[in-house]
Amino acid sequence: MKVLIATEKPFAQAAVDGIRKETEAAGYELALLEKYTEKEQLLAAVADADALIIRSDKIDGEVLDAAKNLKIVVRAGAGYDNVDLDAATAHNVVVMNTPGQNSNAVAELVFGLLVFAIRNFFNGKAGSELLGKKLGILAFGNVGRNVARIAKGFGMECYAYDAYCPSEAIEAAGVHAVTSQAELFRNCDVVSLHIPATPETRKSINREMVSMMKKNAILVNTARKEVINEEELIELMNERLDLKYVTDIMPDADCKFKEFDGRYFSTPKKMGAQTAEANINAGIAAAQQIVGFLRDGITKYQVNK
Numbered sequence: 243m244k245v246l247i248a249t250e251k252p253f254a255q256a257a258v259d260g261i262r263k264e265t266e267a268a269g270y271e272l273a274l275l276e277k278y279t280e281k282e283q284l285l286a287a288v289a290d291a292d293a294l295i296i297r298s299d300k301i302d303g304e305v306l307d308a309a310k311n312l313k314i315v316v317r318a319g320a321g322y323d324n325v326d327l328d329a330a331t332a333h334n335v336v337v338m339n340t341p342g343q344n345s346n347a348v349a350e351l352v353f354g355l356l357v358f359a360i361r362n363f364f365n366g367k368a369g370s371e372l373l374g375k376k377l378g379i380l381a382f383g384n385v386g387r388n389v390a391r392i393a394k395g396f397g398m399e400c401y402a403y404d405a406y407c408p409s410e411a412i413e414a415a416g417v418h419a420v421t422s423q424a425e426l427f428r429n430c431d432v433v434s435l436h437i438p439a440t441p442e443t444r445k446s447i448n449r450e451m452v453s454m455m456k457k458n459a460i461l462v463n464t465a466r467k468e469v470i471n472e473e474e475l476i477e478l479m480n481e482r483l484d485l486k487y488v489t490d491i492m493p494d495a496d497c498k499f500k501e502f503d504g505r506y507f508s509t510p511k512k513m514g515a516q517t518a519e520a521n522i523n524a525g526i527a528a529a530q531q532i533v534g535f536l537r538d539g540i541t542k543y544q545v546n547k
């Protein structure tokens with residue numbers, strides 16, 4: 243059996259070493275395609291792979307056509323919007339993610355971005371503090387929960403809305419559950435996005451939502467760029483000079499957002515899960531899930547059932 247790690251944005255070396263240990267212990271061969279720039283390189287590399295470990299790498303019908311031996315793809319991470327699930331199912335390929343494995347790393351970056359933003363991007367002028375501010379957490383999954391845990395250390399008041407998580411579960415974590423997304427935007431000084439990119443959430447963070455935020459509000463996005471209605475947010479930021487947007491996923495309209503000097507920041511490359519710890523956790527989990535599936539038929543984290 244051949245396992246291929248195909249990561250345009252490479253794992254830390256320790257994660258690759260850990261994956262190698264897991265796969266070789268199972269008697270599998272490990273191949274590595276890192277920092278590839280052309281789809282052709284991916285198409286060539288998958289040709290004889292039985293299993294694939296990816297990150298945000300795009301797996302579509304063409305890749306699946308080229309991967310004649312492929313049985314399983316594991317997205318080492320949470321969001322699997324980069325994998326065409328229907329095409330995978332049609333090719334008889336199991337798709338899994340590794341939920342929770344990189345969520346602390348993403349949550350910590352939320353606060354890196356927030357401190358940077360609330361201190362005016364370190365421009366020397368007096369900023370503000372997170373203590374006592376109301377933080378709205380949109381979606382209370384693994385990242386949202388970690389964000390709440392860290393926010394309490396900053397002395398923030400935490401609120402959350404999650405269409406799929408019962409309010410009792412949110413309250414049990416010491417977070418105020420609100421009954422709608424609108425209420426979250428209306429009540430909070432900061433809103434942190436942790437929703438996946440789905441047909442439902444696409445462009446859902448729009449003018450109507452963000453315009454409800456309080457004066458000097460900060461919107462922080464470590465989720466996906468697709469959830470933002472970029473045109474409408476630009477429109478609103480042109481009108482509301484108090485509003486800041488900080489993101490770990492560069493918007494398509496980055497050039498236009500950059501005109502909001504002192505109110506906008508994007509990491510050049512998505513860095514939320516880019517820590518040695520997150521890479522090791524997610525990478526090794528991916529390798530173990532591959533061995534568990536190929537050897538014992540375990541499909542616990544399958545997302546295309």
Ligand code: 3PG
Nearest residue numbers: 297298319320321515516
């Ligand atoms: C995820 O969905 O797990 C995060 O967005 C991290 O993505 P990455 O592996 O591309 O850094």
